[in-house]
Amino acid sequence: MKIASIAWKEVVTTIRDRRAFLFMLAFPIVLMLILGSALSNAFTDSLSFDELKLAYTLEDQASPVESYWNGFSTSLASSGVAATALSAEADGQAAVKNGEYAAYAKIGSDGIAFYGSSKLTVESDILQAMLASFANRYSLAMAAASQAPDALPSLLAAAGSGTYVRETSLTADRAPNSMDYYAMAMSTMIAFYACMSATQLFRSEKLRHTALRLTAAPLSKGELFAGKIIGSTVINFVFVIAVVAFSRFVLGAEWGSHYGSVLLLLFTEVLLAVSVGVGASYLFKSDGGSSVVMMVTQIFSFIGGAYFPLSGMTGWWVWVAKLSPLYWINNALARIIYSDDVQAMWPTLLLNVILSVLFLSLCAAFMRKKEAL
Amino acid sequence: MNVLDIRNVTKTFGDFAAVDNMSLSVREGEIFGFLGANGAGKSTTIHMVSSLLKATKGDIEILGKNIAKFPRFAKANIGIVPQDLAIYEQLTAYENVRFFAGLYGLRGSLLQERTEEALEFVGLGDKAKSFPKSFSGGMKRRLNIACAIAHRPKLIIMDEPTVGIDPHSRNYILQSVRKLNEMGCTIIYTSHYMEEVEEICTRIAIVDHGKIIAEGTKEQLKAIVTDTKEIWIGVRSEEGVGIEALRSIPGIVSARIDDGMIKLQSKAEINNLNEIIQQLIRSRADIRSVEEQAPNLESVFLTLTGRNLRD
Amino acid sequence: MELWMIGGKASLLFYVVAATCFLSGPGSAWDIFACLLYLILNVAMLLFPRRSLSAALLLLSSSLIVLCAARLSPEYALLLPPNLLELAELRTRAEEAKTHAPLKLALPLLLALVPLPFLPKELMPLYAFAAALSLLLFFGLRAERNKLSRMEHARDRMKADLERLTRALGENEAYRRQSEYTSKLEERNRLSQRIHDEIGHSMAGALIQMEASRRLLESDRAKSAELLGNAIAISKEGLERIRLALKDIKPKAEELGIHRLRLYADELSARLGSSVATTVTHQGDLDAITPLQWKIIQENATEALTNALKYSGATVVGIEVNVLNRFVQSIVSDNGVGAAKVVKGLGIAGMEERAASVGGTVVVDGTRGFRVTTLLPREGG
Incomplete structure (x- = not known):
C-alpha cells in the first residue's frame, strides 16, 4: 500500500509538472510532424514529370526503321513523352546541353546514338531505358523478318507500339512512409527519454527536502525504491501511449495490428530507461548523472535512428547503431508492424528486462550502502 | 517514562565529531528546547533521533526501545518538522498531508479524517484544495507542521519551525506547539529565537560543538551564571534614602548609592521590588526611574559559549 | 577479498x-x-x-x-x-x-x-585447469583473509596495550603529583611539628618561669624579677619563631591558583620573546575554586596555551577564569588562525578527560581563533 501511494504521488506530481508534460508530449509530436513532413521525400517511391522531351533525328529516311519508329513515337506520346524530330543539320547535342530536351537520339540504320542530359538525369535515364527496349524489340523483329520476310510489316507495327514502361515496385507493399517511421522513432525516443526524469527521481526529493521526511517515515528503502520506480515507469509509459495514440489516430501513422506486443515492448523500454536513469543518478554524484544521461540519450537517439532511418546505412555505422537500445527496439518494432513478426519481440524484450534488473540491483546495492537517501 | 534517551552518542564525519559523547533525556510531556548556534550539532542530533543518520557510537531509545533495533517503532512514534520546507509544490495541501500520513500506515477513512484534522489544527482547513504555490511563507510553514502531525506521533521534533515568517504566523505556530503539548505530545523544539524557546520550553539544553554544556529549566539555566539581579533606582536626592533599611529587605544582597542611583543586588528568584519601592516611599525618596536587570538566556548562552545564538 | x-x-x-x-x-x-x-x-x-x-x-x-x-x-x-x-x-x-x-x-x-x-573427455583437462586456478585463488584469498584477521587481532591487542600503557603513564604522572602533594603535606606536618616542639616548649618554659616568679614575688623580689625576665625572653623568642614559621607557609597561596597561572603565562611570553602577549583575567569569587579544580584549570590552560602557541600563529592569548553561580569557567582564547572544524587530537581528549573527572566539559571552538572553554560545576552548587 505504501508502495502504491508513493507511485501515485510520483504520477500525480509528474502530470502536474507542466514542463515535464510539455516535454514528454508536445516535443515528440512536434518533432514527428516536422521530421515526418520535411523528410517525406526521402521515403517516397514515385516521381512525377510534366513531360519528357526527346529530340531525335532519323538519318536514313528509307530504312524499315522509319515505319517502325513512327509506331514507337505514337506510343511514346501516349506515355507522356514529347518526341520532336530535328532536321539532320540541327545540333541535337547542343539542344540537350541547353536543357531544351532531356535526351537526343540519332537513329541510324546501324543503331541508335543516345545523348542524355546531365541535368535531368532521371528523365534521361527513363528515356534511355525506353530507347533500349525499343532497340531490342526492333532487332528481335528484324531477326524474325529474316526468317519470314512476309511478316515484316506487321511485326514492325507490333514492335513499335505497346507499352514501354512497366511498373514494378522494388519495395514491399507495406513499407513505412516518413510519418509512419517518425511516429515509431519518436515514440521509442520519448520512451527512452524517461531516463532523464528518472535521474531526478531521488535527487528531486533531496532538493525539495522531502527526502528527510521519507527517510524519517516508517518506510523501508525498498518500498520507497519500488514505489518510485513503478510510479515513474507508469507515468512515462502513459506519455508514450499518448504519443502512440496521437500518431495513430490524428496523424494516421501505421502501427500494425499487434498493439499488445508493441505496447509491451515500449513498456519494457520505459522500464529500461528508468533503470538506466536511476542507475546514473547513483553512479554520478550531484548533477553529473543527469548531464551524462542527457548526452547518452541524445547519442542513443542519434545513432539509434530517431532522426533519420538507418536502412541505408552500411559498414561500421551499423555496428555503432547496434549499441543503441533504440536501434534494437526500432528494429523489433518494425518487424512486428511491417512483417507481422511477433516473435521478433522476445529477444529485445528479454534484453530490456534483464538489463533493467541489472541496473536496478546495482542501484539497490548502492542504496543499501548509503546512510541517507 | 522517558520519551527519548540519548546515551553517550557520538557522530563523526571523517575526523570531525559533529556530536560528541552526548547524553540527554526527554521526559514525557515536556517541550524540550534545543539551543545552539549553527553547526553546534543540533541538526545532527535530531537527524540521528529520527533515523536519518546512524550514530557512530552510543544508543538512542524512543519510548524505551532502541531505534537501531526497532526502527519502525521509533519512526512511527516520531513526527519531524524539518527546518527546510519539505512539501510537494505539485500536490495540494490536502494531498501533501495525506501522502505523508499514508506513509505511516494510515488507510481509508481514518487517513482522511486525520488529514482533515491536521489541516484544521494548523488553520488550513479551508485551504485544503489549494496548492502551496499560493501560500504565504507562514502558511507553508504551517503545512510543513501538518505533514508531521497527522499520524499523531508521541514525539514531535520541530527544527526551526518559525524561520523567516511574519509575527502573526509565528504566534499561531507557538500556540499550536502549546496545544499539541496539552494534547499529550512531547516536543523537541529548536530555534534561533531565544525568546521563543524561553516562552514555550519547559526544559532547555544548550549545545555547543556537539556537547551539551548546560541543561535544565530556564530558571536553572539562568542561575548558572548568577543568582542575583541588579535593581537600579534613580532618585532626585540622596538624602533621606535609608540604605540600611533597604539592606534589611529580604533577598537584598548588597546596596549602595552612587551619584543619585541606588544600586541594589538581590536574589533573582525573590520578587521584592514592591517592598523596595514601599520603603523608598516611606522614606520620602523622590523616585525618577526603576530598572531591573535579571539574567536572561541570551546572556547565559553568551557567557557559556562565548558567542551569540545568531552568530 | x-x-x-x-x-x-x-x-x-x-x-x-x-x-x-x-x-x-x-x-x-x-x-x-x-x-x-x-x-x-x-x-x-x-x-x-x-x-x-x-x-x-x-x-x-x-x-x-x-x-x-x-x-x-x-x-x-x-x-x-x-x-x-x-x-x-x-x-x-x-x-x-x-x-x-x-x-x-x-x-x-x-x-x-x-x-x-x-x-566429456576433451573438456576434462580444461576443467581441471579452471578448477586448479580457482582453488589457488581461493586458497590464496583464504590465507590473505586469515592473515588480515590475525593482523587485525594483533592491532586490536596493540591498541589495548597502548591504551593500558597510556593509562599507566597517566597514573604514574598522577602518582608523581600525589607524592609531590604528599611531600608538601609532610612539609606542613613538619612545620606544625616545629611550631609544636619549639613554640610549645618555649611557652611551657616561660610559663614555668612565670609561675616560679609569682611564688617568689613576696620572699625574693630580685630572684622573681630575674625569672620574669627569663620568661619574657623566652616568649619573645617564641614569637619570633612563630613569625618565621608563618613566613615559611605564606608563599604557598601564591604558588597556587591565579598567581600561578599568571606566572606561567609570563614565563611563556618571556620564553617566546615579545611576539605573544598573554593576559590573565578573572571574575567572581576565586575562593570558590577547589584545589582540584585549580589543578585541572592549570593543566588544561597549559595544554591549550601550548597548542595555541604551537599551531595557531596567534599574537594575543588570553586566559580568563570566571566563577559563575553554578560553574567555574576557564577560557583560553587566541587571535590566531583557528580551524573551521576542530579535529580532536590527544591534547583535547586529555583535557576532556580531566574535566570529565569532576563532571565538567571542554568545548573547543575554532571559528575565530582557538577558544578552549573548560566548564566545571561548582562544588556544593
Whole structure:
C-alpha cells in the first residue's frame, strides 16, 4: 500500500509538472510532424514529370526503321513523352546541353546514338531505358523478318507500339512512409527519454527536502525504491501511449495490428530507461548523472535512428547503431508492424528486462550502502 | 517514562565529531528546547533521533526501545518538522498531508479524517484544495507542521519551525506547539529565537560543538551564571534614602548609592521590588526611574559559549 | 577479498562466453540468457550479506550452471568451481571452530573435483585447469583473509596495550603529583611539628618561669624579677619563631591558583620573546575554586596555551577564569588562525578527560581563533 501511494504521488506530481508534460508530449509530436513532413521525400517511391522531351533525328529516311519508329513515337506520346524530330543539320547535342530536351537520339540504320542530359538525369535515364527496349524489340523483329520476310510489316507495327514502361515496385507493399517511421522513432525516443526524469527521481526529493521526511517515515528503502520506480515507469509509459495514440489516430501513422506486443515492448523500454536513469543518478554524484544521461540519450537517439532511418546505412555505422537500445527496439518494432513478426519481440524484450534488473540491483546495492537517501 | 534517551552518542564525519559523547533525556510531556548556534550539532542530533543518520557510537531509545533495533517503532512514534520546507509544490495541501500520513500506515477513512484534522489544527482547513504555490511563507510553514502531525506521533521534533515568517504566523505556530503539548505530545523544539524557546520550553539544553554544556529549566539555566539581579533606582536626592533599611529587605544582597542611583543586588528568584519601592516611599525618596536587570538566556548562552545564538 | 573472487569469476565467464558464442559458431539466445542469469545471481549474492540467502543463491547459480552444461554446452561447467568453493567457504565459516585443518583443505578440493567424472573427455583437462586456478585463488584469498584477521587481532591487542600503557603513564604522572602533594603535606606536618616542639616548649618554659616568679614575688623580689625576665625572653623568642614559621607557609597561596597561572603565562611570553602577549583575567569569587579544580584549570590552560602557541600563529592569548553561580569557567582564547572544524587530537581528549573527572566539559571552538572553554560545576552548587 505504501508502495502504491508513493507511485501515485510520483504520477500525480509528474502530470502536474507542466514542463515535464510539455516535454514528454508536445516535443515528440512536434518533432514527428516536422521530421515526418520535411523528410517525406526521402521515403517516397514515385516521381512525377510534366513531360519528357526527346529530340531525335532519323538519318536514313528509307530504312524499315522509319515505319517502325513512327509506331514507337505514337506510343511514346501516349506515355507522356514529347518526341520532336530535328532536321539532320540541327545540333541535337547542343539542344540537350541547353536543357531544351532531356535526351537526343540519332537513329541510324546501324543503331541508335543516345545523348542524355546531365541535368535531368532521371528523365534521361527513363528515356534511355525506353530507347533500349525499343532497340531490342526492333532487332528481335528484324531477326524474325529474316526468317519470314512476309511478316515484316506487321511485326514492325507490333514492335513499335505497346507499352514501354512497366511498373514494378522494388519495395514491399507495406513499407513505412516518413510519418509512419517518425511516429515509431519518436515514440521509442520519448520512451527512452524517461531516463532523464528518472535521474531526478531521488535527487528531486533531496532538493525539495522531502527526502528527510521519507527517510524519517516508517518506510523501508525498498518500498520507497519500488514505489518510485513503478510510479515513474507508469507515468512515462502513459506519455508514450499518448504519443502512440496521437500518431495513430490524428496523424494516421501505421502501427500494425499487434498493439499488445508493441505496447509491451515500449513498456519494457520505459522500464529500461528508468533503470538506466536511476542507475546514473547513483553512479554520478550531484548533477553529473543527469548531464551524462542527457548526452547518452541524445547519442542513443542519434545513432539509434530517431532522426533519420538507418536502412541505408552500411559498414561500421551499423555496428555503432547496434549499441543503441533504440536501434534494437526500432528494429523489433518494425518487424512486428511491417512483417507481422511477433516473435521478433522476445529477444529485445528479454534484453530490456534483464538489463533493467541489472541496473536496478546495482542501484539497490548502492542504496543499501548509503546512510541517507 | 522517558520519551527519548540519548546515551553517550557520538557522530563523526571523517575526523570531525559533529556530536560528541552526548547524553540527554526527554521526559514525557515536556517541550524540550534545543539551543545552539549553527553547526553546534543540533541538526545532527535530531537527524540521528529520527533515523536519518546512524550514530557512530552510543544508543538512542524512543519510548524505551532502541531505534537501531526497532526502527519502525521509533519512526512511527516520531513526527519531524524539518527546518527546510519539505512539501510537494505539485500536490495540494490536502494531498501533501495525506501522502505523508499514508506513509505511516494510515488507510481509508481514518487517513482522511486525520488529514482533515491536521489541516484544521494548523488553520488550513479551508485551504485544503489549494496548492502551496499560493501560500504565504507562514502558511507553508504551517503545512510543513501538518505533514508531521497527522499520524499523531508521541514525539514531535520541530527544527526551526518559525524561520523567516511574519509575527502573526509565528504566534499561531507557538500556540499550536502549546496545544499539541496539552494534547499529550512531547516536543523537541529548536530555534534561533531565544525568546521563543524561553516562552514555550519547559526544559532547555544548550549545545555547543556537539556537547551539551548546560541543561535544565530556564530558571536553572539562568542561575548558572548568577543568582542575583541588579535593581537600579534613580532618585532626585540622596538624602533621606535609608540604605540600611533597604539592606534589611529580604533577598537584598548588597546596596549602595552612587551619584543619585541606588544600586541594589538581590536574589533573582525573590520578587521584592514592591517592598523596595514601599520603603523608598516611606522614606520620602523622590523616585525618577526603576530598572531591573535579571539574567536572561541570551546572556547565559553568551557567557557559556562565548558567542551569540545568531552568530 | 570479494573483488578477487569476482575477478576470477568474470574471467571464467569471459572464457565461457567466448567459447560458446564466438568460437563454436554464434550462440543462441539461450546462451545469452543463461550468461545474464548467471551474472544476476552472482551479483545478487553480493547484495545479501545473510548467509542463508547467499547459500540459496549459490545453490541456484550452481544448478543453473549444471543445467546449462547439460543442455546447452558443456563449457558452462567451467563456471562451477568458484561457486562450489564459495559454498565450501560458507560451510567452513559456519563451523569455524570445529573444522580441522586437513578438512579445511580437503573439502574444497573434493568439492571442486566432484564434477570432473561427469564431463566429456576433451573438456576434462580444461576443467581441471579452471578448477586448479580457482582453488589457488581461493586458497590464496583464504590465507590473505586469515592473515588480515590475525593482523587485525594483533592491532586490536596493540591498541589495548597502548591504551593500558597510556593509562599507566597517566597514573604514574598522577602518582608523581600525589607524592609531590604528599611531600608538601609532610612539609606542613613538619612545620606544625616545629611550631609544636619549639613554640610549645618555649611557652611551657616561660610559663614555668612565670609561675616560679609569682611564688617568689613576696620572699625574693630580685630572684622573681630575674625569672620574669627569663620568661619574657623566652616568649619573645617564641614569637619570633612563630613569625618565621608563618613566613615559611605564606608563599604557598601564591604558588597556587591565579598567581600561578599568571606566572606561567609570563614565563611563556618571556620564553617566546615579545611576539605573544598573554593576559590573565578573572571574575567572581576565586575562593570558590577547589584545589582540584585549580589543578585541572592549570593543566588544561597549559595544554591549550601550548597548542595555541604551537599551531595557531596567534599574537594575543588570553586566559580568563570566571566563577559563575553554578560553574567555574576557564577560557583560553587566541587571535590566531583557528580551524573551521576542530579535529580532536590527544591534547583535547586529555583535557576532556580531566574535566570529565569532576563532571565538567571542554568545548573547543575554532571559528575565530582557538577558544578552549573548560566548564566545571561548582562544588556544593
